Amino acid sequence: MxxxxxxxxxxxxxxxxxxxxxxxxxxxxxxxxxxxxxxxNMQKVYDSILNENDLSESRFIILMFLKNASNHELLPSVISEKLGATRATVSKLLKAMETKGWIIKSSSTTDKRSIPVQLTTKGSKILEKFLPKNFNTVNQLFSSLTNEEIKQFTYLLSKIQKNTQKFASEMEK
Amino acid sequence: MxxxxxxxxxxxxxxxxxxxxxxxxxxxxxxxxxxxxxxxNMQKVYDSILNENDLSESRFIILMFLKNASNHELLPSVISEKLGATRATVSKLLKAMETKGWIIKSSSTTDKRSIPVQLTTKGSKILEKFLPKNFNTVNQLFSSLTNEEIKQFTYLLSKIQKNTQKFASEMEK
DNA sequence: TTTTTATGATTAGCCAGCTAACTACTTTTG
DNA sequence: CAAAAGTAGTTAGCTGGCTAATCATAAAAA
Structure with a gap:
């Protein structure tokens, strides 16, 4: 052995x-x-592309959230909800991103507990630079599959996913 | 949006x-x-089963390595190689496992730098208790697939994997 | 109105991964 | 043989995930 x-x-x-x-x-x-x-292995490759751009998956997603948000601004609590992570995690992520100048934190006029987070020009540029690479990487990763195979794979993943959720539900009882 | x-x-x-x-x-x-x-999602379910048994994936694998090793004993450096993780990571993992009484560290007679790690009876019991649950969980997770679908999925994964490795190789140049 | 409950954000501590640095020891080289 | 290089294990610090606790603020209940 x-x-x-x-x-x-x-x-x-x-x-x-x-x-x-x-x-x-x-x-x-x-x-x-x-x-x-x-x-x-696939995730490792994808992560290394993110890393080359000074990004992690969570950072990338947060930048996207902000890019798409009204006035490029969101509350940390909203980000944590959308991201599906805890506020503690988001707090740490945002702190680092603020240090890098990708976001700025301001004070809310309506709620003193709230700290709106806004995307900066620098943050926007990081994102714009990464997006085509993101697209290319994802396409490359599945470039070996035919359309028929993609359909099959999607079907199989869906089947596994449904069963996994069923299993997870049963586990909660 | x-x-x-x-x-x-x-x-x-x-x-x-x-x-x-x-x-x-x-x-x-x-x-x-x-x-x-x-x-x-599948990994999350699997991890929760590990967690119910006070295990993580790395802990489980290490226990298995030791169980299968001669005299249930291995060097941390060997474990880190087999696990594909750094010695730093393994050092921390082993430290926690030693605290739990799953392993004991001893002194090497042949090399003063080496600290052989041996599985304890307690560690062995943890493992034996988990193994059937491990088997059942894995089977449950794929219970919705037919034999033909399993074959298809395996083929597709293999195709993606080969392409991913090709992509990874090109990235290193 | 006051008290209780809920909420926003942060921090500490844990985990498992990494890199870098370190000490002690071993092996190789000159 | 001595010096240089390599190796074993550990620690510090970082990251991103978590839980729990905390403080300040807001909302709901009494």
Missing amino acids: EKFSFVDRPSNQRIQLMNGISKNDSTNVELFLNFQWTYR | EKFSFVDRPSNQRIQLMNGISKNDSTNVELFLNFQWTYR
């Missing part, structure tokens, strides 16, 4: 998860690992 | 990424988001 050595965690896990599982039972395990591995 | 509000980040991103992209060009973007969303 120790004669195997890998540098990619999902592949590492393959050996582990299959341990003690008979050959007949390993189909789903293998699929799980393949899914995980393929996704993570 | 602001009339949409989501609690799941990949879905959030959908709106953003599609902004400025014509309808004809959004297929790959949609696919990217679907892939991401489906995978992340």
